[in-house]
Amino acid sequence: RLRGLLAHYGLSVQRRDEPFHLGLVPELAAAASELALFVGDPGHGFRAPELRLVLLDETEILGRKMRRRHRRHAQVAPEAAVASWRDLREGDYVVHLEHGIGCYRGLEKTAVSGIEVDFLVIEYADRNKLFVPVDKLHLVSKHTDAEGQAPSIDKLGGSAWQRKATRVRKAVRNIADRLLR
Structure with a gap:
Protein backbone atom coordinates (compact mmCIF):
# COMPACT_ATOMS: atom_id res chain seq x y z
CA ARG A 1 0.00 0.00 0.00
CA LEU A 2 2.71 2.47 0.99
CA ARG A 3 4.98 1.50 -1.90
CA GLY A 4 2.17 2.18 -4.38
CA LEU A 5 1.43 5.53 -2.76
CA LEU A 6 5.07 6.62 -3.01
CA ALA A 7 5.37 5.36 -6.61
CA HIS A 8 2.28 7.41 -7.50
CA TYR A 9 4.28 10.52 -6.55
CA GLY A 10 7.28 9.43 -8.64
CA LEU A 11 9.49 8.43 -5.70
CA SER A 12 11.83 5.48 -6.20
CA VAL A 13 11.55 3.00 -3.37
CA GLN A 14 13.87 0.15 -2.46
CA ARG A 15 11.84 -2.61 -0.77
CA ARG A 16 13.64 -4.55 1.96
CA ASP A 17 12.02 -7.76 3.23
CA GLU A 18 14.09 -7.75 6.40
CA PRO A 19 13.16 -5.80 9.52
CA PHE A 20 15.08 -2.58 10.13
CA HIS A 21 17.93 -2.78 12.63
CA LEU A 22 20.65 -0.32 13.57
CA GLY A 23 23.36 -2.38 11.86
CA LEU A 24 21.88 -1.30 8.51
CA VAL A 25 22.46 2.43 9.14
CA PRO A 26 25.86 2.66 7.37
CA GLU A 27 24.54 0.75 4.35
CA LEU A 28 21.45 2.96 4.11
CA ALA A 29 23.48 6.15 4.46
CA ALA A 30 25.64 5.09 1.50
CA ALA A 31 22.74 3.84 -0.67
CA ALA A 32 21.86 5.63 -3.89
CA SER A 33 18.15 5.03 -3.33
CA GLU A 34 16.32 7.89 -1.65
CA LEU A 35 13.80 5.68 0.14
CA ALA A 36 13.95 2.20 1.62
CA LEU A 37 10.81 0.41 2.75
CA PHE A 38 11.21 -2.16 5.55
CA VAL A 39 8.90 -4.83 6.88
CA GLY A 40 8.33 -4.69 10.63
CA ASP A 41 7.31 -2.24 13.29
CA PRO A 42 10.04 -0.09 14.83
CA GLY A 43 7.50 1.28 17.33
CA HIS A 44 8.43 4.87 16.58
CA GLY A 45 10.60 6.82 14.19
CA PHE A 46 13.77 8.79 14.65
CA ARG A 47 15.90 11.27 12.74
CA ALA A 48 19.67 11.26 12.24
CA PRO A 49 20.37 14.30 10.01
CA GLU A 50 24.14 13.74 10.07
CA LEU A 51 23.53 10.39 8.33
CA ARG A 52 20.76 11.74 6.08
CA LEU A 53 18.47 9.17 7.68
CA VAL A 54 14.85 9.45 8.80
CA LEU A 55 12.93 6.41 10.01
CA LEU A 56 9.14 6.71 10.08
CA ASP A 57 6.67 4.06 11.16
CA GLU A 58 3.24 3.49 9.60
CA THR A 59 1.46 5.65 12.14
CA GLU A 60 3.64 8.66 11.36
CA ILE A 61 3.00 8.24 7.63
CA LEU A 62 -0.56 6.93 7.40
CA GLY A 63 -2.00 8.17 10.67
CA ARG A 64 -3.08 4.75 11.95
CA LYS A 65 -1.69 1.27 12.34
CA MET A 66 -2.52 -1.30 9.71
CA ARG A 67 -3.85 -4.66 10.83
CA ARG A 68 -1.31 -7.42 10.50
CA ARG A 69 -1.54 -11.13 10.84
CA HIS A 70 0.34 -12.07 13.95
CA TRP A 161 15.11 -22.05 31.86
CA GLN A 162 14.50 -24.00 28.65
CA ARG A 163 13.85 -27.17 30.67
CA LYS A 164 11.38 -25.30 32.93
CA ALA A 165 9.58 -23.80 29.94
CA THR A 166 9.35 -27.21 28.23
CA ARG A 167 7.93 -28.82 31.41
CA VAL A 168 5.33 -26.05 31.77
CA ARG A 169 4.28 -26.30 28.09
CA LYS A 170 3.89 -30.07 28.47
CA ALA A 171 1.85 -29.69 31.68
CA VAL A 172 -0.42 -27.09 30.05
CA ARG A 173 -0.95 -29.39 27.05
CA ASN A 174 -1.83 -32.29 29.38
CA ILE A 175 -4.35 -30.15 31.29
CA ALA A 176 -5.89 -28.96 28.02
CA ASP A 177 -6.15 -32.56 26.77
CA ARG A 178 -7.90 -33.64 30.00
CA LEU A 179 -10.32 -30.71 29.80
CA LEU A 180 -11.21 -31.55 26.20
CA ARG A 181 -12.01 -35.23 26.95
Missing part, protein backbone atom coordinates in the same frame (compact mmCIF):
# COMPACT_ATOMS: atom_id res chain seq x y z
CA ARG A 71 2.54 -15.10 13.99
CA ARG A 72 2.02 -17.21 17.04
CA HIS A 73 4.69 -16.44 19.61
CA ALA A 74 5.04 -17.23 23.25
CA GLN A 75 3.11 -14.55 25.07
CA VAL A 76 3.32 -12.85 28.39
CA ALA A 77 0.24 -13.11 30.62
CA PRO A 78 -1.65 -9.78 30.42
CA GLU A 79 -1.57 -9.26 34.19
CA ALA A 80 2.23 -9.63 34.23
CA ALA A 81 2.96 -7.72 31.01
CA VAL A 82 5.16 -4.68 31.26
CA ALA A 83 3.42 -1.94 29.28
CA SER A 84 6.31 0.45 29.76
CA TRP A 85 9.77 0.36 31.27
CA ARG A 86 8.35 2.94 33.68
CA ASP A 87 6.34 0.08 35.27
CA LEU A 88 9.59 -1.45 36.52
CA ARG A 89 11.61 -0.51 39.60
CA GLU A 90 15.26 -1.37 40.12
CA GLY A 91 15.41 -4.65 42.00
CA ASP A 92 12.14 -6.01 40.54
CA TYR A 93 12.33 -9.62 39.45
CA VAL A 94 11.47 -10.02 35.78
CA VAL A 95 11.06 -12.89 33.34
CA HIS A 96 12.52 -12.71 29.83
CA LEU A 97 10.71 -15.22 27.60
CA GLU A 98 13.96 -16.55 26.13
CA HIS A 99 16.38 -16.20 29.05
CA GLY A 100 14.32 -16.70 32.20
CA ILE A 101 14.21 -14.99 35.59
CA GLY A 102 16.55 -12.11 36.34
CA CYS A 103 16.67 -8.88 38.32
CA TYR A 104 15.90 -5.53 36.65
CA ARG A 105 18.81 -3.12 37.19
CA GLY A 106 17.56 -0.03 35.38
CA LEU A 107 17.58 1.66 32.02
CA GLU A 108 20.81 2.45 30.20
CA LYS A 109 21.38 4.59 27.12
CA THR A 110 24.03 3.33 24.71
CA ALA A 111 25.14 4.72 21.35
CA VAL A 112 24.70 2.22 18.52
CA SER A 113 26.05 3.43 15.16
CA GLY A 114 26.00 6.96 16.54
CA ILE A 115 22.36 6.78 17.65
CA GLU A 116 21.37 6.65 21.33
CA VAL A 117 19.25 3.60 22.15
CA ASP A 118 17.58 2.75 25.48
CA PHE A 119 18.17 -0.72 26.94
CA LEU A 120 16.64 -2.47 29.95
CA VAL A 121 19.42 -4.03 32.01
CA ILE A 122 18.57 -7.44 33.49
CA GLU A 123 21.06 -9.14 35.79
CA TYR A 124 21.26 -12.93 35.92
CA ALA A 125 23.25 -15.40 38.03
CA ASP A 126 27.01 -14.79 38.26
CA ARG A 127 26.29 -11.06 37.75
CA ASN A 128 25.90 -11.54 33.97
CA LYS A 129 23.81 -8.82 32.35
CA LEU A 130 21.41 -8.87 29.44
CA PHE A 131 20.71 -5.60 27.61
CA VAL A 132 17.21 -5.64 26.13
CA PRO A 133 16.32 -2.86 23.64
CA VAL A 134 13.11 -1.12 24.74
CA ASP A 135 11.51 -2.13 21.43
CA LYS A 136 11.73 -5.75 22.70
CA LEU A 137 9.88 -4.91 25.94
CA HIS A 138 7.13 -7.37 24.96
CA LEU A 139 9.58 -10.19 25.81
CA VAL A 140 9.80 -9.05 29.45
CA SER A 141 7.24 -9.42 32.24
CA LYS A 142 7.28 -8.85 35.98
CA HIS A 143 7.80 -12.01 38.00
CA THR A 144 4.86 -12.70 40.27
CA ASP A 145 4.98 -15.06 43.22
CA ALA A 146 1.94 -15.68 45.40
CA GLU A 147 4.14 -16.43 48.41
CA GLY A 148 6.18 -13.25 48.04
CA GLN A 149 9.48 -15.11 48.14
CA ALA A 150 12.48 -14.15 46.02
CA PRO A 151 12.70 -16.43 42.99
CA SER A 152 15.73 -18.40 41.93
CA ILE A 153 17.70 -16.37 39.35
CA ASP A 154 18.48 -18.18 36.11
CA LYS A 155 21.92 -18.46 34.57
CA LEU A 156 22.19 -16.47 31.35
CA GLY A 157 22.79 -18.95 28.53
CA GLY A 158 22.00 -21.89 30.81
CA SER A 159 19.61 -24.70 29.94
CA ALA A 160 17.56 -24.66 33.17
Whole structure:
Protein backbone atom coordinates (compact mmCIF):
# COMPACT_ATOMS: atom_id res chain seq x y z
CA ARG A 1 0.00 0.00 0.00
CA LEU A 2 2.71 2.47 0.99
CA ARG A 3 4.98 1.50 -1.90
CA GLY A 4 2.17 2.18 -4.38
CA LEU A 5 1.43 5.53 -2.76
CA LEU A 6 5.07 6.62 -3.01
CA ALA A 7 5.37 5.36 -6.61
CA HIS A 8 2.28 7.41 -7.50
CA TYR A 9 4.28 10.52 -6.55
CA GLY A 10 7.28 9.43 -8.64
CA LEU A 11 9.49 8.43 -5.70
CA SER A 12 11.83 5.48 -6.20
CA VAL A 13 11.55 3.00 -3.37
CA GLN A 14 13.87 0.15 -2.46
CA ARG A 15 11.84 -2.61 -0.77
CA ARG A 16 13.64 -4.55 1.96
CA ASP A 17 12.02 -7.76 3.23
CA GLU A 18 14.09 -7.75 6.40
CA PRO A 19 13.16 -5.80 9.52
CA PHE A 20 15.08 -2.58 10.13
CA HIS A 21 17.93 -2.78 12.63
CA LEU A 22 20.65 -0.32 13.57
CA GLY A 23 23.36 -2.38 11.86
CA LEU A 24 21.88 -1.30 8.51
CA VAL A 25 22.46 2.43 9.14
CA PRO A 26 25.86 2.66 7.37
CA GLU A 27 24.54 0.75 4.35
CA LEU A 28 21.45 2.96 4.11
CA ALA A 29 23.48 6.15 4.46
CA ALA A 30 25.64 5.09 1.50
CA ALA A 31 22.74 3.84 -0.67
CA ALA A 32 21.86 5.63 -3.89
CA SER A 33 18.15 5.03 -3.33
CA GLU A 34 16.32 7.89 -1.65
CA LEU A 35 13.80 5.68 0.14
CA ALA A 36 13.95 2.20 1.62
CA LEU A 37 10.81 0.41 2.75
CA PHE A 38 11.21 -2.16 5.55
CA VAL A 39 8.90 -4.83 6.88
CA GLY A 40 8.33 -4.69 10.63
CA ASP A 41 7.31 -2.24 13.29
CA PRO A 42 10.04 -0.09 14.83
CA GLY A 43 7.50 1.28 17.33
CA HIS A 44 8.43 4.87 16.58
CA GLY A 45 10.60 6.82 14.19
CA PHE A 46 13.77 8.79 14.65
CA ARG A 47 15.90 11.27 12.74
CA ALA A 48 19.67 11.26 12.24
CA PRO A 49 20.37 14.30 10.01
CA GLU A 50 24.14 13.74 10.07
CA LEU A 51 23.53 10.39 8.33
CA ARG A 52 20.76 11.74 6.08
CA LEU A 53 18.47 9.17 7.68
CA VAL A 54 14.85 9.45 8.80
CA LEU A 55 12.93 6.41 10.01
CA LEU A 56 9.14 6.71 10.08
CA ASP A 57 6.67 4.06 11.16
CA GLU A 58 3.24 3.49 9.60
CA THR A 59 1.46 5.65 12.14
CA GLU A 60 3.64 8.66 11.36
CA ILE A 61 3.00 8.24 7.63
CA LEU A 62 -0.56 6.93 7.40
CA GLY A 63 -2.00 8.17 10.67
CA ARG A 64 -3.08 4.75 11.95
CA LYS A 65 -1.69 1.27 12.34
CA MET A 66 -2.52 -1.30 9.71
CA ARG A 67 -3.85 -4.66 10.83
CA ARG A 68 -1.31 -7.42 10.50
CA ARG A 69 -1.54 -11.13 10.84
CA HIS A 70 0.34 -12.07 13.95
CA ARG A 71 2.54 -15.10 13.99
CA ARG A 72 2.02 -17.21 17.04
CA HIS A 73 4.69 -16.44 19.61
CA ALA A 74 5.04 -17.23 23.25
CA GLN A 75 3.11 -14.55 25.07
CA VAL A 76 3.32 -12.85 28.39
CA ALA A 77 0.24 -13.11 30.62
CA PRO A 78 -1.65 -9.78 30.42
CA GLU A 79 -1.57 -9.26 34.19
CA ALA A 80 2.23 -9.63 34.23
CA ALA A 81 2.96 -7.72 31.01
CA VAL A 82 5.16 -4.68 31.26
CA ALA A 83 3.42 -1.94 29.28
CA SER A 84 6.31 0.45 29.76
CA TRP A 85 9.77 0.36 31.27
CA ARG A 86 8.35 2.94 33.68
CA ASP A 87 6.34 0.08 35.27
CA LEU A 88 9.59 -1.45 36.52
CA ARG A 89 11.61 -0.51 39.60
CA GLU A 90 15.26 -1.37 40.12
CA GLY A 91 15.41 -4.65 42.00
CA ASP A 92 12.14 -6.01 40.54
CA TYR A 93 12.33 -9.62 39.45
CA VAL A 94 11.47 -10.02 35.78
CA VAL A 95 11.06 -12.89 33.34
CA HIS A 96 12.52 -12.71 29.83
CA LEU A 97 10.71 -15.22 27.60
CA GLU A 98 13.96 -16.55 26.13
CA HIS A 99 16.38 -16.20 29.05
CA GLY A 100 14.32 -16.70 32.20
CA ILE A 101 14.21 -14.99 35.59
CA GLY A 102 16.55 -12.11 36.34
CA CYS A 103 16.67 -8.88 38.32
CA TYR A 104 15.90 -5.53 36.65
CA ARG A 105 18.81 -3.12 37.19
CA GLY A 106 17.56 -0.03 35.38
CA LEU A 107 17.58 1.66 32.02
CA GLU A 108 20.81 2.45 30.20
CA LYS A 109 21.38 4.59 27.12
CA THR A 110 24.03 3.33 24.71
CA ALA A 111 25.14 4.72 21.35
CA VAL A 112 24.70 2.22 18.52
CA SER A 113 26.05 3.43 15.16
CA GLY A 114 26.00 6.96 16.54
CA ILE A 115 22.36 6.78 17.65
CA GLU A 116 21.37 6.65 21.33
CA VAL A 117 19.25 3.60 22.15
CA ASP A 118 17.58 2.75 25.48
CA PHE A 119 18.17 -0.72 26.94
CA LEU A 120 16.64 -2.47 29.95
CA VAL A 121 19.42 -4.03 32.01
CA ILE A 122 18.57 -7.44 33.49
CA GLU A 123 21.06 -9.14 35.79
CA TYR A 124 21.26 -12.93 35.92
CA ALA A 125 23.25 -15.40 38.03
CA ASP A 126 27.01 -14.79 38.26
CA ARG A 127 26.29 -11.06 37.75
CA ASN A 128 25.90 -11.54 33.97
CA LYS A 129 23.81 -8.82 32.35
CA LEU A 130 21.41 -8.87 29.44
CA PHE A 131 20.71 -5.60 27.61
CA VAL A 132 17.21 -5.64 26.13
CA PRO A 133 16.32 -2.86 23.64
CA VAL A 134 13.11 -1.12 24.74
CA ASP A 135 11.51 -2.13 21.43
CA LYS A 136 11.73 -5.75 22.70
CA LEU A 137 9.88 -4.91 25.94
CA HIS A 138 7.13 -7.37 24.96
CA LEU A 139 9.58 -10.19 25.81
CA VAL A 140 9.80 -9.05 29.45
CA SER A 141 7.24 -9.42 32.24
CA LYS A 142 7.28 -8.85 35.98
CA HIS A 143 7.80 -12.01 38.00
CA THR A 144 4.86 -12.70 40.27
CA ASP A 145 4.98 -15.06 43.22
CA ALA A 146 1.94 -15.68 45.40
CA GLU A 147 4.14 -16.43 48.41
CA GLY A 148 6.18 -13.25 48.04
CA GLN A 149 9.48 -15.11 48.14
CA ALA A 150 12.48 -14.15 46.02
CA PRO A 151 12.70 -16.43 42.99
CA SER A 152 15.73 -18.40 41.93
CA ILE A 153 17.70 -16.37 39.35
CA ASP A 154 18.48 -18.18 36.11
CA LYS A 155 21.92 -18.46 34.57
CA LEU A 156 22.19 -16.47 31.35
CA GLY A 157 22.79 -18.95 28.53
CA GLY A 158 22.00 -21.89 30.81
CA SER A 159 19.61 -24.70 29.94
CA ALA A 160 17.56 -24.66 33.17
CA TRP A 161 15.11 -22.05 31.86
CA GLN A 162 14.50 -24.00 28.65
CA ARG A 163 13.85 -27.17 30.67
CA LYS A 164 11.38 -25.30 32.93
CA ALA A 165 9.58 -23.80 29.94
CA THR A 166 9.35 -27.21 28.23
CA ARG A 167 7.93 -28.82 31.41
CA VAL A 168 5.33 -26.05 31.77
CA ARG A 169 4.28 -26.30 28.09
CA LYS A 170 3.89 -30.07 28.47
CA ALA A 171 1.85 -29.69 31.68
CA VAL A 172 -0.42 -27.09 30.05
CA ARG A 173 -0.95 -29.39 27.05
CA ASN A 174 -1.83 -32.29 29.38
CA ILE A 175 -4.35 -30.15 31.29
CA ALA A 176 -5.89 -28.96 28.02
CA ASP A 177 -6.15 -32.56 26.77
CA ARG A 178 -7.90 -33.64 30.00
CA LEU A 179 -10.32 -30.71 29.80
CA LEU A 180 -11.21 -31.55 26.20
CA ARG A 181 -12.01 -35.23 26.95
